[in-house]
Amino acid sequence: MSRIILVTGGARSGKSSFxxxxxxxxxxxxxxxxxxxxxxxxxxxxxxxKQSRPSQWNTFEGTYDLYNAIGEFxxxxxxxxxxxxxxxxxxxxxEYERIPVEKQKxxxxxxxxxxxxxxSKITSIEGNLVMVTNEVGxxxxxxxxxxxxxxxxxxxxxxxxxxxxxxxxxxxxxxxxRIK
Numbered sequence: 001m002s003r004i005i006l007v008t009g010g011a012r013s014g015k016s017s018f019x020x021x022x023x024x025x026x027x028x029x030x031x032x033x034x035x036x037x038x039x040x041x042x043x044x045x046x047x048x049x050k051q052s053r054p055s056q057w058n059t060f061e062g063t064y065d066l067y068n069a070i071g072e073f074x075x076x077x078x079x080x081x082x083x084x085x086x087x088x089x090x091x092x093x094x095e096y097e098r099i100p101v102e103k104q105k106x107x108x109x110x111x112x113x114x115x116x117x118x119x120s121k122i123t124s125i126e127g128n129l130v131m132v133t134n135e136v137g138x139x140x141x142x143x144x145x146x147x148x149x150x151x152x153x154x155x156x157x158x159x160x161x162x163x164x165x166x167x168x169x170x171x172x173x174x175x176x177x178r179i180k
Contacts, residue, residue, distance in 0.1 A: 003128040004119055006162050008135045009171035016079055018169065018176045019130045020053055028073040029057040032066055032118075034084040049079070063087040066114055067121040074127040078118070081133035081161060085111050085154050099149045111157050119164055133158050135170070 005022065009015035023029045031053055035045070060069035063084055069076065078084075089107045093099045115131070122129045137155050142148045162168045168180035 002123045002126055003167065004122065004165045005128075005130045005167045005169065006158075006165040007130060007132045007169045007171060007176070008158060010135055010138065013171045014174035014176075015132050015134075015171040016049065017052070017174070018171050019077055019079065019132045022130050023057075023075050023077065026075055027054070027056045029054070029075045029077065030069055030071070030073050031057050031059045032069050032076060032078040033059055033061045034063055034078065034080060034087065036063070036087060063091075064114065065117075067117045070118075070121040070125060070127065074125065076118075076122060076127060077130040077132070079132040081111070081115070081131055081157060082136070082154055084114065085157055086150060088114075089150060089153060093146075098145055104149055104153055108153050108156050108160075111153075112160050115157075115161055115164065131161060131165075133161065 005019075007015045007019040033049070035049075058073065060066070062069070066078065085107070088111050092107050092110065093103050096103065119129060134154065135158070136151045142151055162180065165180065167178065169176045170179050171177070
């Protein structure tokens with residue numbers, strides 16, 4: 001039976017480390033990386049993430065058609081839904097200064113479709129999936145429209161993703177708490 005797990009928490013809460021620890025000692029793991037490198041800082045962040053995980057793990061990089069990462073291995077970690085959501089949001093809404101509600105819904109639905117396809121493929125091979133995401137609703141209300149829209153979309157994506165999971169963890173101060 002597949003384990004489908006969502007791990008959420010704030011920035012630098014330890015969520016990625018906890019998500020990776022679920023596969024401690026396993027070599028048959030594929031790390032699905034969603035970050036795009038746009039500048040030197042992001043390049044450094046990606047390098048830190050690469051160095052933190054076991055070298056024998058395989059890496060699949062992408063934002064769309066993540067089900068293509070599924071192959072001979074049984075264990076997968078997607079890090080992270082927040083970055084994937086921002087990538088998809090940018091692709092769909094880049095030309096908008098104010099994002100119409102119908103475009104917001106399109107972004108949300110597209111992200112969830114990617115998650116659903118990935119989960120479907122994972123369960124078809126009786127594999128396991130850990131998805132890492134950011135909790136963005138516990139901070140101040142963002143000052144600008146685009147940031148508020150992103151926060152709202154990711155909040156709804158996280159809710160919908162959690163419903164698809166058998167386990168959900170909240171990580172704070174490096175301490176994971178099972179909430180589902």
